Amino acid sequence: MFDRVEHRAADGSNTVRRWIRDDISDLDRNESWFSDMAEQGLFIDHFGACFAYFRKGTPRKTRYRIDVLSRKLTEDELALYDSCGWHFVVMEIENHWTPVYFYVYQTDENATIPELHTDPMEQAESLRRLHRGGMWDLCLSVALLLFWSWSSLQRHLYAQHQFDFLINGDATYVYWTLFSCFAVVEGLRRWRNVRRLYKRLAGGTPLDHHADYRAAHRFYALTAYLKPLLWALAMVTLLAQLAFSALDGTRPLPEGTPDFPAVRLAEIHKGLDSPDAVEGESNHELTWAGTVENRLWERGNDPETRMQITLSTTCYRLLFEGKADRAFDALLKEKWYRGISDEYWTAAATQVDTDLVDEAWAVAPGAQDDWQYALYVRDGRYIVTFFYTNHNVGRTEEERAAFRDGCTDKILPILAARLDEA
Numbered sequence: 001m002f003d004r005v006e007h008r009a010a011d012g013s014n015t016v017r018r019w020i021r022d023d024i025s026d027l028d029r030n031e032s033w034f035s036d037m038a039e040q041g042l043f044i045d046h047f048g049a050c051f052a053y054f055r056k057g058t059p060r061k062t063r064y065r066i067d068v069l070s071r072k073l074t075e076d077e078l079a080l081y082d083s084c085g086w087h088f089v090v091m092e093i094e095n096h097w098t099p100v101y102f103y104v105y106q107t108d109e110n111a112t113i114p115e116l117h118t119d120p121m122e123q124a125e126s127l128r129r130l131h132r133g134g135m136w137d138l139c140l141s142v143a144l145l146l147f148w149s150w151s152s153l154q155r156h157l158y159a160q161h162q163f164d165f166l167i168n169g170d171a172t173y174v175y176w177t178l179f180s181c182f183a184v185v186e187g188l189r190r191w192r193n194v195r196r197l198y199k200r201l202a203g204g205t206p207l208d209h210h211a212d213y214r215a216a217h218r219f220y221a222l223t224a225y226l227k228p229l230l231w232a233l234a235m236v237t238l239l240a241q242l243a244f245s246a247l248d249g250t251r252p253l254p255e256g257t258p259d260f261p262a263v264r265l266a267e268i269h270k271g272l273d274s275p276d277a278v279e280g281e282s283n284h285e286l287t288w289a290g291t292v293e294n295r296l297w298e299r300g301n302d303p304e305t306r307m308q309i310t311l312s313t314t315c316y317r318l319l320f321e322g323k324a325d326r327a328f329d330a331l332l333k334e335k336w337y338r339g340i341s342d343e344y345w346t347a348a349a350t351q352v353d354t355d356l357v358d359e360a361w362a363v364a365p366g367a368q369d370d371w372q373y374a375l376y377v378r379d380g381r382y383i384v385t386f387f388y389t390n391h392n393v394g395r396t397e398e399e400r401a402a403f404r405d406g407c408t409d410k411i412l413p414i415l416a417a418r419l420d421e422a
Contacts, residue, residue, distance in 0.1 A: 016042060017051040021217040023186075024066070024092050024102050025130055026193045029213035031064045034104070038062035044104060046090050061109030063209070064089075065116040068126045069101045081105060085113035100130055115206075124201035131194045138187035145180035152177055163330040166323065167316055169289025175234050182227050189220070237288075251282045253298065258282065260294040261384055261418040265311040268388070268410050271303035292317040307391045316383040317422075328378040331385075332361060349376060352408055356416035364404035365393045373407045379419045386411060 018037070022030055024047075034044050039061060042054035065086065073081075078088050086105040094100045107113060117123040152174070197207065257264070266272040280298035287293060296313040318324040332349060349361035363374035371393055375386040388411075393403040 014056050015045055015053045016056065017048070017053050018042075020047070020050060020052050021220045022213065023190050023193060024094070025068075025134070025190060026213075026216070027066045027068070027197060028207040028209060028211040029216055031066055031207075031209050032211045033213045033217075034064040034106075035062055035109075035210070038064075038106075043106070044089055047092055063107050063109050063111070065105050065209070067103045067105065067116060068130055069103065070098070070126075070129050072101055073103065085111050086116055098129065098133065100133065117206075120201040120204050120206050123207075124198055127194060127198045127201065131191075131198050134187070134191040134194050138184070138191045141180065141183040141187040145177070145184050148177040148180050163327055163334050166327040166330060167289060167291050167293070167318075168287040169291075175230070178230055182223070182230070185223055251284065253278070253280050253282060253296075257418070258294070258296060260292075260315045260317070261382060261415060261422050262294070262296050262313045262315055263311075263386070263411050263414050263418075264296075265298040265300060265309070267414060268311070268407065269300070269302070269309060269390075272300045277301075290319045302390070302392060305392050308389075309391075310387075310389045312387040314385045318381045318383070321381045324378060324381045324383055328359065328376070328383055331376060331383070349374070350404075352412070354412060356412055357419065360408075360412060362404050362408045364400045365390075366397070366400045373404055375408060375411060377412070377415060377419075379416070382419055382422065384415060384419075 022033070024030065037044070037054055039059055041057055041059040043057050043062070044064070045053045045055040047053070072091075081088060085107050087107060089104040089106050091104070092102040094102070105116060200207065265278055272278050278298050278300040280296070282297070283293075283295040285293040285295075294315045294317075296315075297310070298312075299308060299310045301307065302309050316324075316327070318327060349363045352360040352362050354360055357377050357379040359378045361376045363372075363376075365371050365373055371389050371391045373386075373388045373390070373393070375384075375388075377384045377386075388407060390403075393400055
């Protein structure tokens with residue numbers, strides 16, 4: 001990154017800082033900016049990570065020149081510059097592929113001394129390494145952007161478990177793609193600036209030491225403000241996730257109707273209304289994709305057959321209805337689903353003809369599991385899944401289909417009413 005040789009003012013309170021709105025390699029505009037600041041009584045003293053520090057003094061017209069070198073000057077060489085009227089101010093070192101040294105010199109505006117560079121074409125040669133390094137930086141930034149964009153697209157379109165990806169998301173890919181975009185913008189801007197200077201000098205035209213920097217600073221500010229905002233958004237997202245994580249986790253079964261769209265085991269099976277008839281747990285989670293995920297698992301014994309019955313409900317509340325629609329389509333195509341082992345296939349689901357919800361699919365026992373009924377429901381931005389296991393479902397295909405239809409007729413109206421209230 002950056003190594004700095006800083007010449008700080010003796011009295012730290014005698015300096016003021018200004019946000020660096022330009023790359024140090026933008027030579028002519030920085031020279032013009034430093035000169036204008038000197039007329040306001042602020043003289044460049046040293047550089048920080050994001051700020052240029054100016055020493056307060058008596059306003060005067062001052063000329064600044066920035067020299068680009070591939071090596072560090074000796075004390076004797078700096079003394080030679082000084083004897084010619086160009087006084088060394090500060091040196092900035094950039095380490096990208098190879099070190100590049102930026103030397104900043106100043107002299108009075110009315111000083112009758114020759115220019116630091118009298119041959120534009122010779123000065124153009126000093127920018128060759130800077131131009132080549134900028135090109136490699138830009139190529140690397142573009143390669144990283146393409147990599148993260150391709151990775152994000154692959155995960156979004158061709159992920160093996162696309163439903164899980166849409167529900168849980170992955171903020172890492174999003175943020176790295178956005179940061180890569182900023183790196184490309186900054187790299188392109190730097191490369192174009194160096195190329196602009198190189199072509200001008202190679203054509204035999206000296207640099208314009210009074211170049212207009214204001215328009216470039218305004219454009220840079222538009223992009224530069226976004227980067228810290230993106231960092232802040234990433235930190236807010238992380239802190240929010242950590243805060244909500246404290247509320248996530250396993251909880252005891254709620255009393256009565258839960259605070260999310262769900263149907264209780266006692267509502268679809270008689271004889272399970274006593275306090276100790278059902279055991280289980282609930283779970284609450286907020287995912288990186290902004291999905292609120294609530295799960296309810298209940299288990300009891302059938303009073304008639306004394307066999308165990310279970311009901312597992314998962315309710316997803318997504319941010320947008322369109323995303324819920326895509327996630328539901330992905331769910332129906334999944335060979336795997338959270339809470340179900342690999343041998344279960346949601347492709348066995350049959351669509352339910354209903355106006356109560358936007359879409360519903362049911363699976364009869366035996367299509368996925370010998371004793372399990374499944375129901376998949378989408379309504380607005382909600383997706384709800386039910387898995388009801390009961391060993392008293394019958395053996396024939398007709399009995400199992402009747403069991404499926406009976407469960408659907410019983411569960412769907414209750415769920416639809418709670419979805420309307422959500």
